[in-house]
Amino acid sequence: MKLQFLSALYERHGPVASVYLDTSRDVDDPDRAVELRWRSLRESLLAHGADPATVEAAGRALGTDAPVSGPHGQAVFAAEGELLLAACLPEPPVHASARYGVVPDALPFALQHAPDLAYTALVIHRTHTMDTGNAEDELEVERESGRWPMSRVAAGRTPSRRIPVDGWAQEAEQLLAEFAEQVEARGTEVIVLAGDPWAANTLTREAPRHLHDRFVRLRDGHPRRPQPGRALLEAELRSLLAGKVPEHDRQRLDAFHAQRARRQEEVEGLAATVTALQRGQARALLVNRRARLPDRLWAGAEPTHLALSGAELTAFGVGYYWEEEPGAALIRAAYGTQAELLVVEPEEVSLEDGLGVLLRYVDTDARADGAGRKEEPWPG
Structure with missing residues (x-):
């Protein structure tokens, strides 16, 4: 998964307020519930040095997802009195949190994006x-x-x-052309069809061969209408797409397995992950979902200023550094070195410390100065 969606968080230097809040609408008086949850977080931000203008900017964004029904949450980031990013989260955060620090607390937000699978849902009702x-x-x-x-x-x-039945053949031809374009431009991997069997049969029968394996037919001919602000076929998609990984990520995961078989100590665990990110050596950062990360890392002004101790950064010639929340430091380093993020279930791939890296290259000797590098074989 590429991390461009985080760009707004790293366009400026300086402290950022990062807020995660349950903003679900499935409770009595949800606006009041959101206000009460935010009140304690607001006081915490102010107590940790956040300026009032930044706190107010974050607060104004909370609850703006009111049109979305059902359980969900929000991630809000603000700095210097301005809102940087506000996003609705498909799952409420396990714990409400607010943090004010030099580095945005972006890992929980990024984890909710995974697997970032492109799809299209199509429902056809006969009326x-x-x-x-x-x-x-x-x-x-x-x-x-x-x-x-x-x-x-x-x-x-x-x-x-609404399409007259006798005009469906022409409409199906247009839809298939659009689907083919989405596969090419957006990497659409799944096209889910539900509703009228005759119309769905016509569509799949006329589909070009390269689209055949993209279609999934649902048996339910009368799928329910989505709740306000929720996805079409949400319940069906949740079951259908559970555990599915985009082909792009699957290739990277296969490459990681090949690297781990040859040099496990260089690609798995906290120390190996930090080393690879320090060197800009990581093609992808792997994180086990629900991984328990260490209590702290050390970070400096640049994304590659990342270490297990302050003494290590001093040895690298970094004069200014601080203790940093590990998830925030790791995701900043991945974004800053143009690494991707692969979120893997521990049942599928259990990683030491919940962390791993897919390497761009490996050092052919003990030096880390780039003098001895070997590019790793890479699929695609």
Whole structure:
């Protein structure tokens, strides 16, 4: 998973307020509940040195996701009195938190993006209309494209359309052309069809060969309408896409397995991960979901200023550094060195310390000065 969605958090230097809050609407008086949760976090930010303007900027963004129904949360980042980023989260944070520090606390936000799988959902309902006294069958088409799981609460639904049944063949041809374009441009990996069997059969029968393995047909011919602000076919997609990894990430995971088989001590565990990020050597940072990270790391002004101790940074010639929350330091280093993020379930790949790296290159001798490098073989 690429990390460009974090760019707004790293465009400026200086302290950032990072807030994670449960903003679910499935409770009595949800606005009051959000206000009470925010009140204690607000006081904590002020007590830790956040300026009032920044705290107020964060507070104004909280609760703006009110149109989204059901359980969910928000991640809000602000600095110097300005809102940097506010996003609705598909899952409420396990614990409400507010942190004011030099480095944004962005890892929990990034984890909620994974696996970042591009998909399209298409629901086709058959309806009956009366036109000049004559009954006529029409097809109501609802379509939504997104990236799972963030699109559960940030849906990009196309307005529904009504198509005469006798015009469906032409409409299907247009849809297939759009699907082919999405596969090429957005990397769409799954196209989920639900609703009228005849219309779905027509669509899949006319699909070009390279789209055949993208289609998934749902048996339910009458899927329920989504709740306000929620994704089309959310419940079905949650079951269907559970454990599915984008092909892009699957290739990187396969490459990691190959590296681990040859040099495990260089690609797995906290020390190996920190070393690779220090050197800009990581092609991807791997994190076990729900990993228990260490209590602290040490960081300096640059993303590669990352170490297990302050003495190590001093030895590198870094004159100014501080203790940093590990997740914040690691994700900043990954973003700053253009590494990707792979979030893996511990049941699938159990990592020492919950961390690993896919290397861009390996050192061919004991030196870390770049004089002895060997590029790693890379698929694709």
